[in-house]
Amino acid sequence: xxxxxxxxxxxxxxxxxxxxxxxxxxxxxxxxxxxxxxxxxxxxxxxxxxxxxxxxxxxxxxxxxxxxxxxxxxxxxxxxxxxxxxxxxxxxxxxxxxxxxxxxxxxxxxxxxxxxxxxxxxxxxxxxxxxxxxxxxxxxxxxxxxxxxxxxxxxxxxxxxxxxxxxxxxxxxxxxxxxxxxxxxxxxxxxxxxxxxxxxxxxxxxxxxxxxxxxxxxxxxxxxxxxxxxxxxxxxxxxxxxxxxxxxxxxxxxxxxxxxxxxxxxxxxxxxxxxxxxxxxxxxxxxxxxxxxxxxxxxxxxxxxxxxxxxxxxxxxxxxxxxxxxxxxxxxxxxxxxxxxxxxxxxxxxxxxxxxxxxxxxxxxxxxxxxxxxxxxxxxxxxxxxxxxxxxxxxxxxxxxxxxxxxxxxxxxxxxxxxxxxxxxxxxx
Amino acid sequence: xxxxxxxxxxxxxxxxxxxxxxxxxxxxxxxxxxxxxxxxxxxxxxxxxxxxxxxxxxxxxxxxxxxxxxxxxxxxxxxxxxxxxxxxxxxxxxxxxxxxxxxxxxxxxxxxxxxxxxxxxxxxxxxxxxxxxxxxxxxxxxxxxxxxxxxxxxxxxxxxxxxxxxxxxxxxxxxxxxxxxxxxxxxxxxxxxxxxxxxxxxxxxxxxxxxxxxxxxxxxxxxxxxxxxxxxxxxxxxxxxxxxxxxxxxxxxxxxxxxxxxxxxxxxxxxxxxxxxxxxxxxxxxxxxxxxxxxxxxxxxxxxxxxxxxxxxxxxxxxxxxxxxxxxxxxxxxxxxxxxxxxxxxxxxxxxxxxxxxxxxxxxxxxxxxxxxxxxxxxxxxxxxxxxxxxxxxxxxxxxxxxxxxxxxxxxxxxxxxxxxxxxxxxxx
Numbered sequence: 001x002x003x004x005x006x007x008x009x010x011x012x013x014x015x016x017x018x019x020x021x022x023x024x025x026x027x028x029x030x031x032x033x034x035x036x037x038x039x040x041x042x043x044x045x046x047x048x049x050x051x052x053x054x055x056x057x058x059x060x061x062x063x064x065x066x067x068x069x070x071x072x073x074x075x076x077x078x079x080x081x082x083x084x085x086x087x088x089x090x091x092x093x094x095x096x097x098x099x100x101x102x103x104x105x106x107x108x109x110x111x112x113x114x115x116x117x118x119x120x121x122x123x124x125x126x127x128x129x130x131x132x133x134x135x136x137x138x139x140x141x142x143x144x145x146x147x148x149x150x151x152x153x154x155x156x157x158x159x160x161x162x163x164x165x166x167x168x169x170x171x172x173x174x175x176x177x178x179x180x181x182x183x184x185x186x187x188x189x190x191x192x193x194x195x196x197x198x199x200x201x202x203x204x205x206x207x208x209x210x211x212x213x214x215x216x217x218x219x220x221x222x223x224x225x226x227x228x229x230x231x232x233x234x235x236x237x238x239x240x241x242x243x244x245x246x247x248x249x250x251x252x253x254x255x256x257x258x259x260x261x262x263x264x265x266x267x268x269x270x271x272x273x274x275x276x277x278x279x280x281x282x283x284x285x286x287x288x289x290x291x292x293x294x295x296x297x298x299x300x301x302x303x304x305x306x307x308x309x310x311x312x313x314x315x316x317x318x319x320x321x322x323x324x325x326x327x328x329x330x331x332x333x334x335x336x337x338x339x340x341x342x343x344x345x346x347x348x349x350x351x352x353x354x355x356x357x358x359x360x361x362x363x364x365x366x367x368x369x370x371x372x373x374x375x376x377x378x379x380x381x382x383x384x385x386x387x388x389x390x391x392x393x394x395x396x397x398x399x400x401x402x403x404x405x406x407x408x409x410x411x412x413x414x415x416x417x418x419x420x421x422x423x424x425x426x427x428x429x
Numbered sequence: 430x431x432x433x434x435x436x437x438x439x440x441x442x443x444x445x446x447x448x449x450x451x452x453x454x455x456x457x458x459x460x461x462x463x464x465x466x467x468x469x470x471x472x473x474x475x476x477x478x479x480x481x482x483x484x485x486x487x488x489x490x491x492x493x494x495x496x497x498x499x500x501x502x503x504x505x506x507x508x509x510x511x512x513x514x515x516x517x518x519x520x521x522x523x524x525x526x527x528x529x530x531x532x533x534x535x536x537x538x539x540x541x542x543x544x545x546x547x548x549x550x551x552x553x554x555x556x557x558x559x560x561x562x563x564x565x566x567x568x569x570x571x572x573x574x575x576x577x578x579x580x581x582x583x584x585x586x587x588x589x590x591x592x593x594x595x596x597x598x599x600x601x602x603x604x605x606x607x608x609x610x611x612x613x614x615x616x617x618x619x620x621x622x623x624x625x626x627x628x629x630x631x632x633x634x635x636x637x638x639x640x641x642x643x644x645x646x647x648x649x650x651x652x653x654x655x656x657x658x659x660x661x662x663x664x665x666x667x668x669x670x671x672x673x674x675x676x677x678x679x680x681x682x683x684x685x686x687x688x689x690x691x692x693x694x695x696x697x698x699x700x701x702x703x704x705x706x707x708x709x710x711x712x713x714x715x716x717x718x719x720x721x722x723x724x725x726x727x728x729x730x731x732x733x734x735x736x737x738x739x740x741x742x743x744x745x746x747x748x749x750x751x752x753x754x755x756x757x758x759x760x761x762x763x764x765x766x767x768x769x770x771x772x773x774x775x776x777x778x779x780x781x782x783x784x785x786x787x788x789x790x791x792x793x794x795x796x797x798x799x800x801x802x803x804x805x806x807x808x809x810x811x812x813x814x815x816x817x818x819x820x821x822x823x824x825x826x827x828x829x830x831x832x833x834x835x836x837x838x839x840x841x842x843x844x845x846x847x848x849x850x851x852x853x854x855x856x857x858x
Binding site: 033279292295296307308310316319326327331334337 | 456574708
């Protein structure tokens with residue numbers, strides 16, 4: 001057992017950071033035993049130094065994060081500030097000054113993961129970030145280590161707890177989007193400005209990270225198609241129920257069938273109630289992984305919150321400390337496959353389309369012709385008449401997003417089509 | 430990139446071994462990229478050398494496993510023979526001759542894990558065994574690495590696919606045990622001699638391994654309480670349904686509430702339909718983990734089969750090869766907590782008890798008195814009369830196994846109790 005402690009600098013002391021500090025104190029003996037050396041909180045960089053932080057020695061608190069990471073005696077920097085800057089500069093500075101880094105920063109990793117990995121490698125240091133995706137759920141490590149001998153074909157998950165809470169509420173109570181969002185806000189599941197969650201930005205960052213790891217390919221945030229869930233209606237849930245489905249906001253990373261390219265996307269989708277992801281309730285997250293040899297795996301747990309995220313950070317901290325004592329580094333970026341990331345138009349899936357149409361003979365024939373002309377094969381059609389108007393619900397076979405988009409554009413031009421009420425992808429079948 | 434290949438000796442070439450060899454060939458380029466060096470199959474030890482093995486160079490095949498592991502140029506020995514001997518001696522010989530080991534051998538690890546870990550450590554080599562528990566599901570690595578900074582309080586899982594298939598069949602069709610077993614056998618889910626599965630030996634070995642890792646404590650196979658599922662009846666499933674439950678064969682590893690001891694057990698139990706484990710169908714496995722900081726996690730996937738198990742073996746192979754190139758070793762045994770393993774009598778849970786009783790006044794009072802005398806508090810009682818006989822279904826609050834056993838012994842002595850039809854633990858509430 002080495003007795004000189006490993007020194008940890010904590011950047012950020014909010015919900016996650018304070019929990020990391022707390023566990024480092026309360027579980028100090030366990031951490032020492034598991035790492036093989038004591039770990040010592042050597043400094044805590046915060047923005048507001050006057051705020052009382054229970055259990056943290058005020059002498060450790062500083063507002064000068066840069067000076068902290070430059071001290072030179074820091075073994076591991078734990079970055080839980082979030083956002084792009086100053087986090088990015090602090091992390092690269094940490095590598096330059098000899099520290100390894102544990103980060104929970106999904107936005108930064110999705111945007112600049114390649115550069116950060118390169119900086120880590122240049123200085124022969126570790127960059128771990130289990131907490132960046134799906135909170136406490138062990139996911140990064142299983143994907144990049146447990147499945148390192150397998151070929152992953154699809155990663156499909158509920159990676160945002162706020163939106164899952166809202167959609168689950170809409171599903172179980174029949175509430176509309178706004179009502180469910182209000183409840184999520186009141187209960188603290190949604191932030192005052194919920195844009196990052198409900199518009200899918202948060203999930204898209206996680207999709208970029210997951211796709212990169214799963215396919216050994218750099219996938220940037222800009223490569224991820226993103227569609228929020230603010231336009232999902234109670235009527236969509238009713239349609240989903242008729243199909244034996246529910247609606248989830250999914251992050252989907254797929255290898256094309258020919259294996260030559262990958263896609264990553266975030267959007268609401270219908271999934272069958274029999275799919276394991278359908279029964280993920282409340283603010284929980286779950287990620288479904290399909291690979292050649294392992295088959296179908298699912299990882300489920302709390303996707304956010306101070307304690308769960310701190311659990312993931314501390315797991316990484318133990319690993320990084322162990323590596324440091326052993327003079328080794330863990331797996332770095334693996335982007336050797338360098339597969340092209342295809343645009344959304346190339347994604348192939350099924351669609352559920354609700355049309356408002358004129359209630360007169362020949363409409364179905366017209367609509368069906370448009371689908372056929374665009375090479376989109378229809379699986380089922382359901383017609384419902386109401387006072388001279390009618391609704392037409394079309395469920396397609398698998399077709400490319402480009403073909404579906406062309407179909408919908410053409411449908412909108414038909415006189416007999418009054419409107420396209422909704423288009424929803426159908427996944428997980 | 431290092432160009433000298435890492436040499437792998439494969440011990441055993443059955444369902445799993447042949448799949449490991451196949452993937453090593455078909456995915457050679459990917460493995461090279463992920464490891465940072467080529468891996469080469471240097472020898473395959475088998476019992477029957479004359480059997481045709483597609484894709485394996487006959488020149489590599491040998492019946493002399495000992496000579497193979499003693500060659501001295503082997504980097505990693507992959508042991509997929511199973512059983513105690515010769516696997517144990519081959520693994521320790523491998524360490525002595527400079528190789529690290531990847532094993533899928535749950536029986537051996539449950540029985541001699543401590544000695545094998547000690548041998549690995551003595552020679553500064555790795556011993557990895559993700560495939561030993563729950564097939565392809567990444568579980569060992571998440572428990573011993575991802576959750577290394579957390580405190581695990583409970584691991585509860587369906588870790589045997591054969592018995593889950595049988596119980597799922599009984600649940601969904603109303604079939605009896607024998608009928609469901611016959612179907613499992615016909616479909617290849619159960620072996621000709623299903624004892625290891627249906628009597629819980631297989632699950633008990635996995636429970637020992639999981640408890641050891643989760644609690645940083647040596648838990649031997651003998652420490653695991655074991656009860657098979659051959660006596661679960663259609664009537665039990667009917668009772669479970671009335672309670673909003675189903676029945677699963679569970680492996681449960683728990684830290685006592687005071688934290689001072691642990692228990693490990695395998696037995697059939699009722700769990701609420703709302704529990705994530707209740708919806709694990711067919712031969713799938715799933716393990717539910719509860720920890721202080723992370724909260725509730727679940728890992729789900731195929732628990733057996735050649736390809737899934739090979740996926741887990743290859744993930745370990747990549748990790749061990751990477752460690753070897755980096756001159757490091759991964760986490761070894763962590764048994765520092767050395768908590769006492771309490772006997773089954775100390776386990777505290779709830780119970781569902783069906784009694785056949787005389788249908789006359791005062792029986793319930795007598796029965797209730799016996800429960801009270803043993804300190805077992807009753808939650809609900811349901812009485813059903815039929816032709817001078819009656820059944821009494823008692824569901825208790827939490828009580829120790831010892832108290833429940835004492836209660837049942839006393840009940841059997843009552844004149845008015847004709848028989849104890851079933852006793853089933855109730856978990857996951």
